[in-house]
Amino acid sequence: MSTLNFAIIGTGGITLQNHLPGLALCNDVKVTALCDANPATLETARQATGAEFTTSNWEEIVARDDIHAVIIATPNVFHPPIAIAAARAGKHILSEKPLALNAADAAEMAAKADKADVRHMTAFTYRFVPAMRYLHHLIKQGDAGMIYHYRSCRLQDWGTRNVGWRQQRKMAGTGEIGDMLSHRIDFGRHLIGEYKRLVTSLVNHTPVRDGAPNDTDDWVGLLGEFVTGTTAFMESSKLASGVNESWRSPDRVELNGSEASFSFTTGCWNELQFGKLGGPGMAALPIPKEFYVWPGSSRDPGVGDPLVSFRYDQAVEFVNAIREERPCAITLDDGAKAQKVIDAAVTSAETGQWVELN
Numbered sequence: 372m373s374t375l376n377f378a379i380i381g382t383g384g385i386t387l388q389n390h391l392p393g394l395a396l397c398n399d400v401k402v403t404a405l406c407d408a409n410p411a412t413l414e415t416a417r418q419a420t421g422a423e424f425t426t427s428n429w430e431e432i433v434a435r436d437d438i439h440a441v442i443i444a445t446p447n448v449f450h451p452p453i454a455i456a457a458a459r460a461g462k463h464i465l466s467e468k469p470l471a472l473n474a475a476d477a478a479e480m481a482a483k484a485d486k487a488d489v490r491h492m493t494a495f496t497y498r499f500v501p502a503m504r505y506l507h508h509l510i511k512q513g514d515a516g517m518i519y520h521y522r523s524c525r526l527q528d529w530g531t532r533n534v535g536w537r538q539q540r541k542m543a544g545t546g547e548i549g550d551m552l553s554h555r556i557d558f559g560r561h562l563i564g565e566y567k568r569l570v571t572s573l574v575n576h577t578p579v580r581d582g583a584p585n586d587t588d589d590w591v592g593l594l595g596e597f598v599t600g601t602t603a604f605m606e607s608s609k610l611a612s613g614v615n616e617s618w619r620s621p622d623r624v625e626l627n628g629s630e631a632s633f634s635f636t637t638g639c640w641n642e643l644q645f646g647k648l649g650g651p652g653m654a655a656l657p658i659p660k661e662f663y664v665w666p667g668s669s670r671d672p673g674v675g676d677p678l679v680s681f682r683y684d685q686a687v688e689f690v691n692a693i694r695e696e697r698p699c700a701i702t703l704d705d706g707a708k709a710q711k712v713i714d715a716a717v718t719s720a721e722t723g724q725w726v727e728l729n
């Protein structure tokens with residue numbers, strides 16, 4: 372295959388911030404078609420890409436023979452119908468997270484893409500953080516020993532502003548748990564394995580945001596257990612006033628094992644904190660340079676804001692998997708498994724009970 376023709380469906384925030392600069396890093400890739408429900412947003416993306424075909428109807432994109440791959444970056448409710456139609460039409464699929472509004476739809480996306488034998492990927496962008504990749508490498512080689520605890524804390528200040536479709540359950544499925552905690556649910560699976568059971572609290576402190584109803588959670592606390600026996604303790608909030616609302620706000624992952632503890636914050640993209648059993652305490656552990664960029668990426672880690680630019684490697688991985696005819700590092704199956712955990716968390720929050728997963 373020479374030039375890969377891409378279509379992007381949903382050309383809002385994440386497409387401009389992440390998908391377009393990511394595709395720009397890839398050789399022989401052309402953004403041929405764009406789709407967005409909002410004409411002004413579509414025009415901004417058209418000007419940025421020079422795409423020849425634009426439409427507000429995603430079915431017209433899926434029907435085109437000249438499109439090899441689609442990126443789905445719409446509100447969550449539209450991911451399943453678009454992905455399933457794209458798989459049927461033989462397009463490779465990169466879908467934003469959370470994959471769907473429920474686990475059944477997410478599983479169907481993964482199954483249909485597998486059946487169509489196309490490459491497929493879930494945009495769990497934080498898998499590309501250099502420090503998280505190094506942490507995964509160290510854990511898999513056994514440096515933490517038996518892992519007792521997996522912990523994450525993501526705090527942002529979104530105040531009470533209207534966050535659009537994100538505050539409508541019928542469009543988003545859930546609030547903070549799907550929007551932010553889904554990344555950490557996935558990373559827990561990646562590091563440790565499948566979840567066994569969990570109990571969750573989902574709290575809506577802001578039923579009205581800037582005059583508009585909000586029926587989603589803006590705080591989530593999840594206590595869980597992996598099949599390995601490792602405990603999971605995770606928190607995520609949109610209402611941590613004053614801490615900043617972007618990737619510069621507090622975002623930590625910690626692990627305590629029988630041999631050592633590790634932690635990282637997204638703000639320190641090229642460093643972990645590390646402490647050995649019985650040692651003097653946590654100290655900085657710089658990550659080796661080979662982890663600065665994703666294998667196969669031509670990105671210069673010295674260019675741009677390192678808290679943003681690691682995200683561009685996601686498109687590189689997708690394109691390389693298509694060219695190399697191999698599964699993507701993070702598939703729709705990973706997205707579907709995370710969705711199953713989200714569904715279990717919602718059930719737990721509704722019933723006040725522990726929910727078994729495996």
Ligand SMILES: NC(=O)c1ccc[n+]([C@@H]2O[C@H](COP(=O)([O-])OP(=O)(O)OC[C@H]3O[C@@H](n4cnc5c(N)ncnc54)[C@H](O)[C@@H]3O)[C@@H](O)[C@H]2O)c1
Pocket residue numbers: 380381382383384385386406407408409412427429444445446447449467468469494495496497535550
């Ligand atoms: N991977 C990450 O780190 C990350 C970060 C941000 C957002 N996201 C995900 O990306 C997706 C989009 O988020 P966003 O922040 O870009 O939202 P956004 O609101 O900025 O953009 C969504 C776009 O989809 C368009 N749209 C709505 N309905 C449509 C339809 N039926 N057909 C075509 N276009 C339609 C909207 O007009 C809008 O331009 C969400 O699933 C979100 O969870 C992922």
